[in-house]
Amino acid sequence: MRSSYLFTSESVSEGHPDKVADQISDAIVDLFLSKDPEARVACETLVTTQRIVIGGEIRCRPVFDEDKFSDTHGWAPGARDEIEQVVRHTVKRIGYEQEGFHWQTASFENHLHGQSAHIAQGVDAAGNKDEGAGDQGIMFGFACDETPELMPATLYYSHQILERMAADRHSGAAPFLEPDAKSQVTLRYENGSPVAATAVVVSTQHKRGYSEKGDHADPELYAELRDYVKGVVAAVLPPQLLSDETVYHINPTGAFEIGGPDGDAGLTGRKIIVDTYGGAAPHGGGAFSGKDPTKVDRSAAYAARYLAKNIVAAGLARRCTIQLAYAIGVSEPLSLYVDTHGTGTVGDDKLEQAIGRIEKLGGLTPRGIRTHLGLNRPIYGSTAAYGHFGRAPEGDSFPWERLDLVDDLKAALGTEAARVDA
Structure with a gap:
């Protein structure tokens, strides 16, 4: 290993389009496992402007059984409505109530269907055969040992910045924030240990007026957002890593009003x-x-x-x-x-x-x-x-x-x- 180098990791917030998709997919996993601990789920999600689509393969007999519920195409009565409610609740919890993506009014499509019998026969335990892996x-x-959590420091601090900002958004402490955000932390390592933060990048969706550039730019409001982000960084990173030489890039495009699935489509994984x-x-x-x-x-x-x-x-x-x-x-x-x-x-x-x-x-x-x-x-x-x-x-x-x-x-x-x- 090199002993001295720069290294960077990024994180994205719960409101990032791909993370919205991940959270919806895992909400479906949790729903099915709550019904049947042996449920099989492979759920993919697409989110884009005012649209949510899920699809994939499932096996969860209290919810979906092609033999038992054949008159409803495999779905138990009310199951599809429950799935939609879980999906919309997930989007609501994240905080999307925007014209381009709203938990209540976005269209929803459910294309989940039964698990392939050929996959099932390989995975299921039968006779002397133990359960097999679900895929190669x-x-x-x-x-x-870079952090007490035994994680790479660059990623850990990137996560923490966005978690703190999301908590402030939900509590109302930072009402100018919207759900979509990204962070990136670059650290200088000496003898394999982090010694300085050389650069921090934070791009966060914001309410109208908090832009540095563009038609809606307001220098005072942008300064409020910038100072807030620097305060979060200072609260998250150990003080010995920050200095006057740390370079900050806060909303470097100048404006980030259009975000989330309305600004960029999101996919699971x-x-x-x-x-x-x-x-x-x-x-x-x-x-x-x-x-x-x-x-x-x-x-x-x-x-x-x-x-x-x-x-x-x-x-x-x-x-x-x-x-x-x-x-x-x-x-x-x-x-x-x-x-x-x-x-x-x-x-x-x-x-x-x-x-x-x-x-x-x-x-x-x-x-x-x-x-x-x-x-x-x-x-x-x-x-x-x-x-x-x-x-x-x-x-x-x-x-x-x-x-x-x-x-x-x-x-x-x-x-x-x-x-x-x-």
Whole structure:
């Protein structure tokens, strides 16, 4: 690794069009899992000017059963209305009541249909066959000691800026803000640790008049918005990272009145780097939102983060990347790869062996992951904005952020050491 460099990560707010789509898709996942813990969901969402469209494959017999509810094309009575209510409530919670995108008046289309029988036969457990992975693919997990949450600092601060602004918008403390926003933080690293913020970018949708340029520009109102954003940055970033040399770009286009799905169409799964590690670690390519936990794009990525975080928390490495790989319909992972980037206190191969000896992980099969982390619950709505990782585990939420594997890892490594001594 280079010891001195600049690194940048970005985040987007809950009102960003792609994040609106992610939150709608995960609201559907939560709805179906609340009806049936074994529900299968692959829900994609498109949002654009005054239009919301969902589609994909589902299996949730209390809601959709082509045999039982054939007279209503598979839908239980009232189910389609309930889905629409959940979608509109999600948009309302985000705060969209604009002429170009309004939770109450936007048109809504539901194109969900039954899950492919060929996918189901590969995933379902039957006879001596264990549940298989819902798709092939590679998944990565990552952790580092740059922040107490064991996340890359650039991404963590980018998320925090937008979370603070959203909280102020909802509370009325910043009434000039609208839902759509983006942030970006650049840090200078020396000896592998962040020492200075060289640049901060914040673009936020705003009410009329808060522009720096254009027909509606008002210098005093723009100064209010600019000073507010700088205050948020100062409250989020550690003071030692900020200085007179930090460069700010606040609404650099000069105006941001038209935003959200009216300004740019949104699709589920287009912010996968925002969702994960801000570019500080590899990504296998699969999105999370809209998928039930039999899809290893989601559950195995959570398991990989869980493992990497506990390795760093245990003091076994300062940085850790983990890769898992699966084949559709096959229960056992094809590979497990650990890379501590030269920061490990034991060999990476020893960590791989230790993970394999922890019985509670269930061999990292899809069912083993879902069972150990308790993923068959409606816990995904809160993941769909401000990142799936680095969040505090609370109640049933974010179980992959727990640090309850530290002692198991140390015990498994102790077993290995005992074998070597023998």
